[in-house]
Amino acid sequence: MKNSVVFRLSVKFSAILTAAVTIIILLFLMLLRQFSIKQEYNAFSRSTNNIIRSISTGNFRSLDRKLSELPFFVFYIIYDSETGEIIRQKNSMLGKLPETNGRVVRYSTKKTGSYEPANLLYLTTRCTFPDGRVFTLQIAQKTNDNSARSFLRGPFYMIALATIPILIISFFLSRFVISQTLQPVVKITKAAATISASSLDQRLPETGKKDELDNLAITFNSLFERLKSDFDRERSFTSNVSHELKTPIAVILGQANLLRRWGKDDSRQLEKSLNTIIQETHSMNSIISNLLQLSRLESGKIIPSMEETDLQKMFRHLKEEFQAIKPDLTLNFQDGPAKIFTDTELLHQVFVAIISNSIKFIKEKPVIEISCTQTKEHTLIEISDNGPGFEEKVLPHVFERFYRGDSSHNRAAGGSGLGLSIAQAVVKSLNGKITAENGKKGGAVLKIMLKNS
Incomplete structure (x- = not known):
């Protein structure tokens, strides 16, 4: 009490x-x-x-x-x-x-x-x-x-005698008023006590009066909504990681069993199994490395080293790198601003992730176009390709971790499904923004907006 x-x-x-x-x-x-x-x-x-x-x-x-x-x-x-x-x-x-x-x-x-x-x-x-x-x-x-x-003594005695009744009456009146005022808080407290990690879809009651208590309930409901979104994303992430690592582990285990049965006597099977084990190990190593980098980017442990970057020089270097890997690749970039203030290595990693992602989905003769425009405050870089583009249902999810554009997360296209997620995290660390859309003439278009200072 x-x-x-x-x-x-x-x-x-x-x-x-x-x-x-x-x-x-x-x-x-x-x-x-x-x-x-x-x-x-x-x-x-x-x-x-x-x-x-x-x-x-x-x-x-x-x-x-x-x-x-x-x-x-x-x-x-x-x-x-x-x-x-x-x-x-x-x-x-x-x-x-x-x-x-x-x-x-x-x-x-x-x-x-x-x-x-x-x-x-x-x-x-x-x-x-x-x-x-x-x-x-x-x-x-x-x-x-x-x-x-x-004359003063009489009222003073009256006031002294009336003090106790005034105290008692005002106490009960104020108790009634305050209890009615705090009733929404009691309801909010009871509702909050029933919410747990498994019931984040529940919401606190709102009075609709738009007062401070109503704003408190709205704020907590918004918090629960964000928490639910984060929990759902983490559950999905955990499930995807489990799925992505389960496949190479199953392949490695299968090949190890083949080696134990026939590898000692069959040199061809030995070679084939060892190559598969090595390939799947590299795949697992790539997934783990990408996850660690993504975690470090999102936690702010990677601090960009800002410097003046020559974009034209970076584009020429990208062209040399990818033509050595993909000779039929056509990589064009338009003349534009020569300098930008950013982290050269991180921005180069973003371009590599985006171009690599485009190449995976273009079957023959991939063409990548890079254009750059600059204002007093921002630099806009557009990267477009001649591929199939994004399906409308895929567009909202292109930057989600392990998302490959289908519900089964098919591995046929290759990669771990983390490239664009890492690109988005890197761009955010550079105080920029990245978006994805389909080009007017087809193909995928990714836009990177960076601040000039």
């Missing part, structure tokens, strides 16, 4: 809400008290100013009228500043207080006889009559500090 996210969030939310409400109420009461004090100061100042103006005119009738209009809680003494003669006075209990030179100050009296202690606002100021006499005005009034404190 206490480890529940809903419980923890509810506790935090209710505590924050209660604290916020309490602070807002206290701030409001403090502002109200400050406003009351300010109003009290303003009223006191107005009364004082009226009396000062009456004294300054020397009109005692006007002065007495102003003094009579003062509230009952306002006390005053007016006396001659030189002789100390008291001219007007109300509540002699206060006596003469320390002078304040016209400033309003607070003052607390002590208990005197039957008079209880009191908090006062008072000021003293000197006024000059028209005849030149100087009088001192001392005016004071009781403040409502005790009332203000009582």
